[in-house]
Amino acid sequence: MELELRHLRTIRAIADAGSLTRAATDLGLAQPALSAQLKRIERALGGELFERGRHGVRATALGELVLERSRIVLPAVTELQQEAARFARTSRATACLRLGGTHGPLLGAVVDRLADVTPDARVTTCTSWSERELAGLLTEGRLDFALAGTCGSAPPPGAEGLVWQEVAVDPVFVMVPEGHALARPGEVELTELAGEEWACVPGDGCFGDCFTAACARAGFTPHRMYETDTSSLVHLVQVGRAVGLCRATFPNTPGIITRPLTGTPLTWRHLLGWHRVTQRAQTAATVLAQARLAHEGVAARSDSYAEWRAAQPVP
Structure with a gap:
Protein backbone atom coordinates (compact mmCIF):
# COMPACT_ATOMS: atom_id res chain seq x y z
CA MET A 1 0.00 0.00 0.00
CA SER A 91 -7.80 31.03 -16.57
CA ARG A 92 -11.49 30.40 -17.22
CA ALA A 93 -12.09 34.16 -16.99
CA THR A 94 -9.41 35.30 -19.45
CA ALA A 95 -12.08 37.16 -21.41
CA CYS A 96 -13.30 38.88 -18.25
CA LEU A 97 -11.66 41.36 -15.90
CA ARG A 98 -13.26 41.39 -12.44
CA LEU A 99 -12.58 44.68 -10.67
CA GLY A 100 -13.38 45.58 -7.09
CA GLY A 101 -13.24 48.97 -5.48
CA THR A 102 -14.39 51.26 -2.76
CA HIS A 103 -17.07 53.74 -3.77
CA GLY A 104 -15.84 56.73 -5.75
CA PRO A 105 -15.26 58.08 -9.26
CA LEU A 106 -11.99 56.27 -9.86
CA LEU A 107 -13.48 52.80 -10.37
CA GLY A 108 -15.76 53.98 -13.18
CA ALA A 109 -12.90 55.85 -14.83
CA VAL A 110 -10.74 52.71 -14.79
CA VAL A 111 -13.55 50.66 -16.36
CA ASP A 112 -13.89 53.32 -19.06
CA ARG A 113 -10.18 53.19 -19.91
CA LEU A 114 -10.02 49.39 -19.87
CA ALA A 115 -12.95 49.27 -22.28
CA ASP A 116 -10.74 51.14 -24.76
CA VAL A 117 -7.54 49.13 -24.34
CA THR A 118 -9.21 45.70 -23.94
CA PRO A 119 -12.24 45.94 -26.26
CA ASP A 120 -12.76 42.15 -26.36
CA ALA A 121 -12.79 41.70 -22.58
CA ARG A 122 -15.90 41.77 -20.44
CA VAL A 123 -15.36 44.00 -17.39
CA THR A 124 -17.38 43.45 -14.21
CA THR A 125 -17.23 45.39 -10.94
CA CYS A 126 -17.88 44.82 -7.26
CA THR A 127 -17.94 47.61 -4.67
CA SER A 128 -17.41 47.46 -0.92
CA TRP A 129 -16.74 49.93 1.89
CA SER A 130 -14.27 47.43 3.35
CA GLU A 131 -10.69 47.30 2.09
CA ARG A 132 -10.24 44.07 4.06
CA GLU A 133 -13.20 42.50 2.26
CA LEU A 134 -11.70 43.44 -1.11
CA ALA A 135 -8.38 41.90 -0.06
CA GLY A 136 -10.23 38.73 0.92
CA LEU A 137 -11.93 38.53 -2.49
CA LEU A 138 -8.55 38.86 -4.18
CA THR A 139 -7.12 36.09 -1.99
CA GLU A 140 -10.06 33.80 -2.81
CA GLY A 141 -9.67 34.44 -6.54
CA ARG A 142 -13.11 36.06 -6.84
CA LEU A 143 -11.60 39.33 -8.04
CA ASP A 144 -8.74 39.96 -10.46
CA PHE A 145 -7.90 43.49 -9.29
CA ALA A 146 -9.08 45.78 -6.51
CA LEU A 147 -8.91 49.55 -6.11
CA ALA A 148 -8.63 50.33 -2.43
CA GLY A 149 -7.07 53.05 -0.34
CA THR A 150 -5.33 53.85 2.88
CA CYS A 151 -5.14 56.92 5.04
CA GLY A 152 -1.77 58.65 4.77
CA SER A 153 1.08 56.16 5.02
CA ALA A 154 -0.97 53.36 6.62
CA PRO A 155 -0.15 49.89 5.24
CA PRO A 156 -2.49 48.28 2.68
CA PRO A 157 -4.86 45.46 3.64
CA GLY A 158 -2.65 42.58 4.70
CA ALA A 159 -3.06 39.20 3.05
CA GLU A 160 -0.40 36.71 1.97
CA GLY A 161 0.31 36.67 -1.76
CA LEU A 162 -1.22 40.08 -2.55
CA VAL A 163 0.65 42.84 -4.36
CA TRP A 164 -0.33 46.49 -3.80
CA GLN A 165 0.94 49.31 -6.00
CA GLU A 166 0.31 53.02 -5.48
CA VAL A 167 -1.89 54.71 -8.06
CA ALA A 168 -1.83 58.25 -6.62
CA VAL A 169 -1.95 60.24 -3.39
CA ASP A 170 -4.66 62.87 -2.92
CA PRO A 171 -5.28 65.47 -0.23
CA VAL A 172 -8.55 65.20 1.67
CA PHE A 173 -10.87 68.16 1.01
CA VAL A 174 -13.91 69.44 2.86
CA MET A 175 -17.37 69.84 1.33
CA VAL A 176 -19.59 72.76 2.31
CA PRO A 177 -22.91 74.05 0.91
CA GLU A 178 -22.76 76.96 -1.53
CA GLY A 179 -24.10 79.43 1.04
CA HIS A 180 -21.57 78.50 3.74
CA ALA A 181 -19.33 81.25 5.07
CA LEU A 182 -16.27 79.23 4.01
CA ALA A 183 -17.50 78.57 0.47
CA ARG A 184 -14.88 80.97 -0.85
CA PRO A 185 -11.79 80.50 -3.01
CA GLY A 186 -8.64 79.27 -1.35
CA GLU A 187 -7.72 76.96 1.46
CA VAL A 188 -9.64 76.53 4.70
CA GLU A 189 -8.06 76.31 8.14
CA LEU A 190 -9.28 73.24 10.01
CA THR A 191 -9.81 75.42 13.11
CA GLU A 192 -12.41 77.46 11.18
CA LEU A 193 -14.61 74.35 11.17
CA ALA A 194 -14.32 73.57 14.88
CA GLY A 195 -18.03 74.12 15.55
CA GLU A 196 -19.30 71.96 12.70
CA GLU A 197 -20.81 68.50 12.56
CA TRP A 198 -19.12 66.15 10.10
CA ALA A 199 -19.93 63.46 7.55
CA CYS A 200 -17.81 60.91 5.71
CA VAL A 201 -18.17 57.56 4.00
CA PRO A 202 -17.56 54.44 6.10
CA GLY A 203 -14.48 52.21 5.97
CA ASP A 204 -12.44 49.83 8.09
CA GLY A 205 -9.14 51.74 7.98
CA CYS A 206 -7.73 54.35 10.31
CA PHE A 207 -9.23 57.45 8.65
CA GLY A 208 -11.54 58.28 11.56
CA ASP A 209 -8.66 58.13 14.04
CA CYS A 210 -6.44 60.23 11.75
CA PHE A 211 -9.17 62.87 11.41
CA THR A 212 -9.68 63.02 15.18
CA ALA A 213 -5.92 63.36 15.67
CA ALA A 214 -5.77 66.21 13.10
CA CYS A 215 -8.55 68.03 14.94
CA ALA A 216 -6.74 67.55 18.25
CA ARG A 217 -3.60 69.09 16.76
CA ALA A 218 -5.76 72.03 15.64
CA GLY A 219 -7.03 72.43 19.21
CA PHE A 220 -10.57 71.03 19.17
CA THR A 221 -12.60 67.84 19.36
CA PRO A 222 -14.98 67.25 16.43
CA HIS A 223 -18.69 67.14 17.09
CA ARG A 224 -20.93 64.38 15.76
CA MET A 225 -19.63 62.36 12.79
CA TYR A 226 -22.10 60.82 10.34
CA GLU A 227 -20.78 57.77 8.48
CA THR A 228 -23.03 57.18 5.50
CA ASP A 229 -23.17 56.43 1.80
CA THR A 230 -22.13 59.03 -0.78
CA SER A 231 -25.66 60.12 -1.73
CA SER A 232 -26.63 60.69 1.90
CA LEU A 233 -23.37 62.49 2.58
CA VAL A 234 -24.08 64.88 -0.32
CA HIS A 235 -27.58 65.51 1.03
CA LEU A 236 -26.32 66.27 4.55
CA VAL A 237 -23.88 68.80 3.13
CA GLN A 238 -26.39 70.39 0.75
CA VAL A 239 -28.92 71.02 3.54
CA GLY A 240 -26.23 72.36 5.89
CA ARG A 241 -26.44 69.51 8.39
CA ALA A 242 -22.74 68.66 8.19
CA VAL A 243 -19.42 69.44 6.58
CA GLY A 244 -18.27 66.54 4.43
CA LEU A 245 -14.83 64.98 4.15
CA CYS A 246 -13.92 63.73 0.68
CA ARG A 247 -11.04 62.81 -1.56
CA ALA A 248 -9.92 65.74 -3.68
CA THR A 249 -11.11 63.91 -6.81
CA PHE A 250 -14.74 64.23 -5.69
CA PRO A 251 -16.64 65.40 -8.80
CA ASN A 252 -18.28 68.80 -9.18
CA THR A 253 -21.73 68.58 -7.55
CA PRO A 254 -24.59 71.14 -7.69
CA GLY A 255 -25.02 73.01 -4.41
CA ILE A 256 -21.66 71.90 -2.99
CA ILE A 257 -18.25 73.55 -2.87
CA THR A 258 -15.15 71.48 -2.10
CA ARG A 259 -12.18 73.24 -0.52
CA PRO A 260 -8.62 72.16 0.42
CA LEU A 261 -7.45 72.27 4.02
CA THR A 262 -4.46 74.42 4.85
CA GLY A 263 -1.33 72.35 5.31
CA THR A 264 -3.00 69.16 3.98
CA PRO A 265 -3.49 67.50 7.39
CA LEU A 266 -5.11 64.43 5.81
CA THR A 267 -4.21 62.46 2.68
CA TRP A 268 -5.62 59.44 0.88
CA ARG A 269 -3.46 56.93 -0.99
CA HIS A 270 -5.11 55.09 -3.89
CA LEU A 271 -3.85 51.51 -4.33
CA LEU A 272 -4.32 48.79 -6.92
CA GLY A 273 -4.05 45.22 -5.65
CA TRP A 274 -3.86 41.76 -7.21
CA HIS A 275 -2.69 38.24 -6.36
CA ARG A 276 0.84 37.52 -7.55
CA VAL A 277 0.07 33.88 -8.34
CA THR A 278 -2.95 34.39 -10.58
CA GLN A 279 -2.11 37.57 -12.47
CA ARG A 280 0.31 37.86 -15.34
CA ALA A 281 2.84 40.66 -14.95
CA GLN A 282 1.83 42.18 -18.29
CA THR A 283 -1.86 42.29 -17.37
CA ALA A 284 -1.10 43.85 -13.98
CA ALA A 285 1.15 46.47 -15.60
CA THR A 286 -1.60 47.37 -18.09
CA VAL A 287 -4.30 47.74 -15.44
CA LEU A 288 -1.99 49.77 -13.17
CA ALA A 289 -1.07 52.13 -16.02
CA GLN A 290 -4.73 52.63 -16.91
CA ALA A 291 -5.62 53.26 -13.24
CA ARG A 292 -2.99 56.01 -13.04
CA LEU A 293 -4.23 57.60 -16.26
CA ALA A 294 -7.82 57.31 -15.00
CA HIS A 295 -6.86 59.14 -11.81
CA GLU A 296 -5.33 61.98 -13.81
CA GLY A 297 -8.55 62.31 -15.77
CA VAL A 298 -10.72 62.30 -12.67
CA ALA A 299 -8.48 64.88 -10.96
CA ALA A 300 -8.63 67.18 -13.99
CA ARG A 301 -12.45 67.12 -13.95
CA SER A 302 -12.59 68.43 -10.37
CA ASP A 303 -12.34 72.22 -10.56
CA SER A 304 -11.21 72.70 -6.97
CA TYR A 305 -8.58 69.97 -7.23
CA ALA A 306 -7.27 71.32 -10.53
CA GLU A 307 -6.95 74.79 -8.95
CA TRP A 308 -5.17 73.38 -5.91
CA ARG A 309 -2.71 71.40 -8.00
CA ALA A 310 -1.95 74.40 -10.19
CA ALA A 311 -1.08 76.43 -7.09
CA GLN A 312 1.39 73.86 -5.73
CA PRO A 313 5.12 74.58 -6.14
CA VAL A 314 6.84 72.60 -8.90
CA PRO A 315 8.94 69.85 -7.24
Whole structure:
Protein backbone atom coordinates (compact mmCIF):
# COMPACT_ATOMS: atom_id res chain seq x y z
CA MET A 1 0.00 0.00 0.00
CA GLU A 2 1.30 3.46 -0.91
CA LEU A 3 0.91 6.25 1.62
CA GLU A 4 -1.70 8.85 0.63
CA LEU A 5 -2.70 12.25 2.00
CA ARG A 6 -5.87 10.75 3.46
CA HIS A 7 -3.70 8.44 5.53
CA LEU A 8 -1.81 11.42 6.98
CA ARG A 9 -5.11 13.08 7.80
CA THR A 10 -6.24 9.91 9.58
CA ILE A 11 -3.05 9.84 11.66
CA ARG A 12 -3.52 13.51 12.59
CA ALA A 13 -7.15 12.86 13.55
CA ILE A 14 -6.14 10.01 15.87
CA ALA A 15 -3.41 12.09 17.50
CA ASP A 16 -5.72 15.09 17.94
CA ALA A 17 -8.55 12.99 19.40
CA GLY A 18 -6.28 11.03 21.74
CA SER A 19 -8.19 7.80 21.25
CA LEU A 20 -9.36 5.56 18.43
CA THR A 21 -12.96 5.77 19.67
CA ARG A 22 -13.13 9.56 19.54
CA ALA A 23 -11.20 9.68 16.26
CA ALA A 24 -13.60 7.18 14.68
CA THR A 25 -16.53 9.38 15.74
CA ASP A 26 -14.86 12.50 14.32
CA LEU A 27 -14.11 10.74 11.04
CA GLY A 28 -17.56 9.15 10.76
CA LEU A 29 -16.15 5.60 10.82
CA ALA A 30 -16.75 2.51 12.91
CA GLN A 31 -13.89 1.90 15.35
CA PRO A 32 -13.02 -1.56 13.90
CA ALA A 33 -12.74 -0.01 10.43
CA LEU A 34 -10.44 2.75 11.74
CA SER A 35 -8.31 0.20 13.63
CA ALA A 36 -7.93 -1.89 10.47
CA GLN A 37 -6.98 1.18 8.44
CA LEU A 38 -4.39 2.22 11.04
CA LYS A 39 -2.80 -1.27 10.91
CA ARG A 40 -2.49 -1.02 7.11
CA ILE A 41 -0.87 2.43 7.44
CA GLU A 42 1.54 1.14 10.09
CA ARG A 43 2.54 -1.80 7.85
CA ALA A 44 3.22 0.65 5.00
CA LEU A 45 5.39 2.80 7.27
CA GLY A 46 7.23 -0.09 8.89
CA GLY A 47 6.18 0.20 12.53
CA GLU A 48 3.63 1.18 15.12
CA LEU A 49 2.55 4.82 15.20
CA PHE A 50 0.64 4.76 18.49
CA GLU A 51 0.87 3.00 21.82
CA ARG A 52 -2.54 1.88 23.08
CA GLY A 53 -3.31 2.30 26.76
CA ARG A 54 -6.18 2.49 29.22
CA HIS A 55 -6.49 6.24 28.72
CA GLY A 56 -6.22 6.33 24.94
CA VAL A 57 -3.33 6.42 22.51
CA ARG A 58 0.07 8.10 22.53
CA ALA A 59 2.36 8.59 19.54
CA THR A 60 5.49 6.45 19.35
CA ALA A 61 8.80 7.90 18.18
CA LEU A 62 7.90 6.87 14.62
CA GLY A 63 4.46 8.39 15.10
CA GLU A 64 5.98 11.69 16.25
CA LEU A 65 8.17 11.74 13.12
CA VAL A 66 5.18 11.15 10.85
CA LEU A 67 3.08 13.76 12.68
CA GLU A 68 5.89 16.31 12.44
CA ARG A 69 6.15 15.78 8.68
CA SER A 70 2.38 15.89 8.27
CA ARG A 71 2.30 19.34 9.88
CA ILE A 72 4.40 20.52 6.93
CA VAL A 73 2.91 18.44 4.13
CA LEU A 74 -0.81 18.89 4.76
CA PRO A 75 -0.84 22.73 4.92
CA ALA A 76 1.43 22.85 1.85
CA VAL A 77 -0.95 20.65 -0.13
CA THR A 78 -3.94 22.71 1.04
CA GLU A 79 -2.20 25.90 -0.11
CA LEU A 80 -1.39 24.27 -3.46
CA GLN A 81 -5.03 23.28 -3.93
CA GLN A 82 -6.19 26.83 -3.13
CA GLU A 83 -3.68 28.41 -5.51
CA ALA A 84 -4.59 25.94 -8.26
CA ALA A 85 -8.28 26.76 -7.79
CA ARG A 86 -7.54 30.49 -7.98
CA PHE A 87 -5.47 29.98 -11.12
CA ALA A 88 -8.14 27.81 -12.72
CA ARG A 89 -10.84 30.43 -12.02
CA THR A 90 -8.60 33.13 -13.48
CA SER A 91 -7.80 31.03 -16.57
CA ARG A 92 -11.49 30.40 -17.22
CA ALA A 93 -12.09 34.16 -16.99
CA THR A 94 -9.41 35.30 -19.45
CA ALA A 95 -12.08 37.16 -21.41
CA CYS A 96 -13.30 38.88 -18.25
CA LEU A 97 -11.66 41.36 -15.90
CA ARG A 98 -13.26 41.39 -12.44
CA LEU A 99 -12.58 44.68 -10.67
CA GLY A 100 -13.38 45.58 -7.09
CA GLY A 101 -13.24 48.97 -5.48
CA THR A 102 -14.39 51.26 -2.76
CA HIS A 103 -17.07 53.74 -3.77
CA GLY A 104 -15.84 56.73 -5.75
CA PRO A 105 -15.26 58.08 -9.26
CA LEU A 106 -11.99 56.27 -9.86
CA LEU A 107 -13.48 52.80 -10.37
CA GLY A 108 -15.76 53.98 -13.18
CA ALA A 109 -12.90 55.85 -14.83
CA VAL A 110 -10.74 52.71 -14.79
CA VAL A 111 -13.55 50.66 -16.36
CA ASP A 112 -13.89 53.32 -19.06
CA ARG A 113 -10.18 53.19 -19.91
CA LEU A 114 -10.02 49.39 -19.87
CA ALA A 115 -12.95 49.27 -22.28
CA ASP A 116 -10.74 51.14 -24.76
CA VAL A 117 -7.54 49.13 -24.34
CA THR A 118 -9.21 45.70 -23.94
CA PRO A 119 -12.24 45.94 -26.26
CA ASP A 120 -12.76 42.15 -26.36
CA ALA A 121 -12.79 41.70 -22.58
CA ARG A 122 -15.90 41.77 -20.44
CA VAL A 123 -15.36 44.00 -17.39
CA THR A 124 -17.38 43.45 -14.21
CA THR A 125 -17.23 45.39 -10.94
CA CYS A 126 -17.88 44.82 -7.26
CA THR A 127 -17.94 47.61 -4.67
CA SER A 128 -17.41 47.46 -0.92
CA TRP A 129 -16.74 49.93 1.89
CA SER A 130 -14.27 47.43 3.35
CA GLU A 131 -10.69 47.30 2.09
CA ARG A 132 -10.24 44.07 4.06
CA GLU A 133 -13.20 42.50 2.26
CA LEU A 134 -11.70 43.44 -1.11
CA ALA A 135 -8.38 41.90 -0.06
CA GLY A 136 -10.23 38.73 0.92
CA LEU A 137 -11.93 38.53 -2.49
CA LEU A 138 -8.55 38.86 -4.18
CA THR A 139 -7.12 36.09 -1.99
CA GLU A 140 -10.06 33.80 -2.81
CA GLY A 141 -9.67 34.44 -6.54
CA ARG A 142 -13.11 36.06 -6.84
CA LEU A 143 -11.60 39.33 -8.04
CA ASP A 144 -8.74 39.96 -10.46
CA PHE A 145 -7.90 43.49 -9.29
CA ALA A 146 -9.08 45.78 -6.51
CA LEU A 147 -8.91 49.55 -6.11
CA ALA A 148 -8.63 50.33 -2.43
CA GLY A 149 -7.07 53.05 -0.34
CA THR A 150 -5.33 53.85 2.88
CA CYS A 151 -5.14 56.92 5.04
CA GLY A 152 -1.77 58.65 4.77
CA SER A 153 1.08 56.16 5.02
CA ALA A 154 -0.97 53.36 6.62
CA PRO A 155 -0.15 49.89 5.24
CA PRO A 156 -2.49 48.28 2.68
CA PRO A 157 -4.86 45.46 3.64
CA GLY A 158 -2.65 42.58 4.70
CA ALA A 159 -3.06 39.20 3.05
CA GLU A 160 -0.40 36.71 1.97
CA GLY A 161 0.31 36.67 -1.76
CA LEU A 162 -1.22 40.08 -2.55
CA VAL A 163 0.65 42.84 -4.36
CA TRP A 164 -0.33 46.49 -3.80
CA GLN A 165 0.94 49.31 -6.00
CA GLU A 166 0.31 53.02 -5.48
CA VAL A 167 -1.89 54.71 -8.06
CA ALA A 168 -1.83 58.25 -6.62
CA VAL A 169 -1.95 60.24 -3.39
CA ASP A 170 -4.66 62.87 -2.92
CA PRO A 171 -5.28 65.47 -0.23
CA VAL A 172 -8.55 65.20 1.67
CA PHE A 173 -10.87 68.16 1.01
CA VAL A 174 -13.91 69.44 2.86
CA MET A 175 -17.37 69.84 1.33
CA VAL A 176 -19.59 72.76 2.31
CA PRO A 177 -22.91 74.05 0.91
CA GLU A 178 -22.76 76.96 -1.53
CA GLY A 179 -24.10 79.43 1.04
CA HIS A 180 -21.57 78.50 3.74
CA ALA A 181 -19.33 81.25 5.07
CA LEU A 182 -16.27 79.23 4.01
CA ALA A 183 -17.50 78.57 0.47
CA ARG A 184 -14.88 80.97 -0.85
CA PRO A 185 -11.79 80.50 -3.01
CA GLY A 186 -8.64 79.27 -1.35
CA GLU A 187 -7.72 76.96 1.46
CA VAL A 188 -9.64 76.53 4.70
CA GLU A 189 -8.06 76.31 8.14
CA LEU A 190 -9.28 73.24 10.01
CA THR A 191 -9.81 75.42 13.11
CA GLU A 192 -12.41 77.46 11.18
CA LEU A 193 -14.61 74.35 11.17
CA ALA A 194 -14.32 73.57 14.88
CA GLY A 195 -18.03 74.12 15.55
CA GLU A 196 -19.30 71.96 12.70
CA GLU A 197 -20.81 68.50 12.56
CA TRP A 198 -19.12 66.15 10.10
CA ALA A 199 -19.93 63.46 7.55
CA CYS A 200 -17.81 60.91 5.71
CA VAL A 201 -18.17 57.56 4.00
CA PRO A 202 -17.56 54.44 6.10
CA GLY A 203 -14.48 52.21 5.97
CA ASP A 204 -12.44 49.83 8.09
CA GLY A 205 -9.14 51.74 7.98
CA CYS A 206 -7.73 54.35 10.31
CA PHE A 207 -9.23 57.45 8.65
CA GLY A 208 -11.54 58.28 11.56
CA ASP A 209 -8.66 58.13 14.04
CA CYS A 210 -6.44 60.23 11.75
CA PHE A 211 -9.17 62.87 11.41
CA THR A 212 -9.68 63.02 15.18
CA ALA A 213 -5.92 63.36 15.67
CA ALA A 214 -5.77 66.21 13.10
CA CYS A 215 -8.55 68.03 14.94
CA ALA A 216 -6.74 67.55 18.25
CA ARG A 217 -3.60 69.09 16.76
CA ALA A 218 -5.76 72.03 15.64
CA GLY A 219 -7.03 72.43 19.21
CA PHE A 220 -10.57 71.03 19.17
CA THR A 221 -12.60 67.84 19.36
CA PRO A 222 -14.98 67.25 16.43
CA HIS A 223 -18.69 67.14 17.09
CA ARG A 224 -20.93 64.38 15.76
CA MET A 225 -19.63 62.36 12.79
CA TYR A 226 -22.10 60.82 10.34
CA GLU A 227 -20.78 57.77 8.48
CA THR A 228 -23.03 57.18 5.50
CA ASP A 229 -23.17 56.43 1.80
CA THR A 230 -22.13 59.03 -0.78
CA SER A 231 -25.66 60.12 -1.73
CA SER A 232 -26.63 60.69 1.90
CA LEU A 233 -23.37 62.49 2.58
CA VAL A 234 -24.08 64.88 -0.32
CA HIS A 235 -27.58 65.51 1.03
CA LEU A 236 -26.32 66.27 4.55
CA VAL A 237 -23.88 68.80 3.13
CA GLN A 238 -26.39 70.39 0.75
CA VAL A 239 -28.92 71.02 3.54
CA GLY A 240 -26.23 72.36 5.89
CA ARG A 241 -26.44 69.51 8.39
CA ALA A 242 -22.74 68.66 8.19
CA VAL A 243 -19.42 69.44 6.58
CA GLY A 244 -18.27 66.54 4.43
CA LEU A 245 -14.83 64.98 4.15
CA CYS A 246 -13.92 63.73 0.68
CA ARG A 247 -11.04 62.81 -1.56
CA ALA A 248 -9.92 65.74 -3.68
CA THR A 249 -11.11 63.91 -6.81
CA PHE A 250 -14.74 64.23 -5.69
CA PRO A 251 -16.64 65.40 -8.80
CA ASN A 252 -18.28 68.80 -9.18
CA THR A 253 -21.73 68.58 -7.55
CA PRO A 254 -24.59 71.14 -7.69
CA GLY A 255 -25.02 73.01 -4.41
CA ILE A 256 -21.66 71.90 -2.99
CA ILE A 257 -18.25 73.55 -2.87
CA THR A 258 -15.15 71.48 -2.10
CA ARG A 259 -12.18 73.24 -0.52
CA PRO A 260 -8.62 72.16 0.42
CA LEU A 261 -7.45 72.27 4.02
CA THR A 262 -4.46 74.42 4.85
CA GLY A 263 -1.33 72.35 5.31
CA THR A 264 -3.00 69.16 3.98
CA PRO A 265 -3.49 67.50 7.39
CA LEU A 266 -5.11 64.43 5.81
CA THR A 267 -4.21 62.46 2.68
CA TRP A 268 -5.62 59.44 0.88
CA ARG A 269 -3.46 56.93 -0.99
CA HIS A 270 -5.11 55.09 -3.89
CA LEU A 271 -3.85 51.51 -4.33
CA LEU A 272 -4.32 48.79 -6.92
CA GLY A 273 -4.05 45.22 -5.65
CA TRP A 274 -3.86 41.76 -7.21
CA HIS A 275 -2.69 38.24 -6.36
CA ARG A 276 0.84 37.52 -7.55
CA VAL A 277 0.07 33.88 -8.34
CA THR A 278 -2.95 34.39 -10.58
CA GLN A 279 -2.11 37.57 -12.47
CA ARG A 280 0.31 37.86 -15.34
CA ALA A 281 2.84 40.66 -14.95
CA GLN A 282 1.83 42.18 -18.29
CA THR A 283 -1.86 42.29 -17.37
CA ALA A 284 -1.10 43.85 -13.98
CA ALA A 285 1.15 46.47 -15.60
CA THR A 286 -1.60 47.37 -18.09
CA VAL A 287 -4.30 47.74 -15.44
CA LEU A 288 -1.99 49.77 -13.17
CA ALA A 289 -1.07 52.13 -16.02
CA GLN A 290 -4.73 52.63 -16.91
CA ALA A 291 -5.62 53.26 -13.24
CA ARG A 292 -2.99 56.01 -13.04
CA LEU A 293 -4.23 57.60 -16.26
CA ALA A 294 -7.82 57.31 -15.00
CA HIS A 295 -6.86 59.14 -11.81
CA GLU A 296 -5.33 61.98 -13.81
CA GLY A 297 -8.55 62.31 -15.77
CA VAL A 298 -10.72 62.30 -12.67
CA ALA A 299 -8.48 64.88 -10.96
CA ALA A 300 -8.63 67.18 -13.99
CA ARG A 301 -12.45 67.12 -13.95
CA SER A 302 -12.59 68.43 -10.37
CA ASP A 303 -12.34 72.22 -10.56
CA SER A 304 -11.21 72.70 -6.97
CA TYR A 305 -8.58 69.97 -7.23
CA ALA A 306 -7.27 71.32 -10.53
CA GLU A 307 -6.95 74.79 -8.95
CA TRP A 308 -5.17 73.38 -5.91
CA ARG A 309 -2.71 71.40 -8.00
CA ALA A 310 -1.95 74.40 -10.19
CA ALA A 311 -1.08 76.43 -7.09
CA GLN A 312 1.39 73.86 -5.73
CA PRO A 313 5.12 74.58 -6.14
CA VAL A 314 6.84 72.60 -8.90
CA PRO A 315 8.94 69.85 -7.24
